[in-house]
Amino acid sequence: MRDLLAITKALADENRLRALGLLRGRELCLCQIIEVLGLAPSTVSKHMSILHQARLVESRKEGRWAYFRLADDDAPQEARQALGFVLGNLKQNKQAKADQQQLKAVLKMEPEELCRKQANCQC
Amino acid sequence: MRDLLAITKALADENRLRALGLLRGRELCLCQIIEVLGLAPSTVSKHMSILHQARLVESRKEGRWAYFRLADDDAPQEARQALGFVLGNLKQNKQAKADQQQLKAVLKMEPEELCRKQANCQC
């Protein structure tokens, strides 16, 4: 029951559902999720940790960056079923679509932002 | 998003999951659910109302009694999918099995209790 409850509780928050929607089909860095959700880094980090504990997302650290992706085949069946359920229902969702749009912009702009911050260039 | 969230929030409570498990395959009266869950009537009534608002259960009033059953084919697809997910995972669940056992006892005893209360007999 604890596993199932961990999953349903993880899914019972709008911002966590949005994060799952963003991860559909691609791995993302925490900072990119932060950008789209528009929440404080600490808040998003906590959200991703809750999703991870429920085994709904996998995470990986590469240097300073934390990457997240949807749970894959070696995740527990409950988690995969839950993902199938929510992702299917997010497809027609207005907020999820808007997030996808904004994610596109973030994926395009992020290099520029990196450039500005790290190299002081004028791109 | 509101509908989906209503569903995931409704599922994010252990006692509501237990109630759904009890309803598998049969319609139950509120008082029977109260008996198995071991919670105050007002609490269980609230739980069932939350499940109903999420369209996960149907309800019907007959005289003084309120009956609940799992959402059927004319419920929204999201609700039916969600039910499929949780009921499937409750099947192997220890608590859910124990609840089923206790439900059997309640279904057997309830008439006796009714008898004692309503007719002062000694059955």
Added chain:
DNA sequence: TCTATATTTCGTTATGTGGCGAAATAACGT
């Protein structure tokens, strides 16, 4: 080594939620 950056942890605060009992409501039986 020192600094800057990405993330996490911690402490605090505001809000949400589950629990109960008491009171209100509705419907049955006398």
Added chain:
DNA sequence: ACGTTATTTCGCCACATAACGAAATATAGA
């Protein structure tokens, strides 16, 4: 009409949770 019973609504309290900023941690680069 009246009392009884099943349920719901309400008010309250305890606890959980989401949000933030500040501080701690970890790592890359100068």
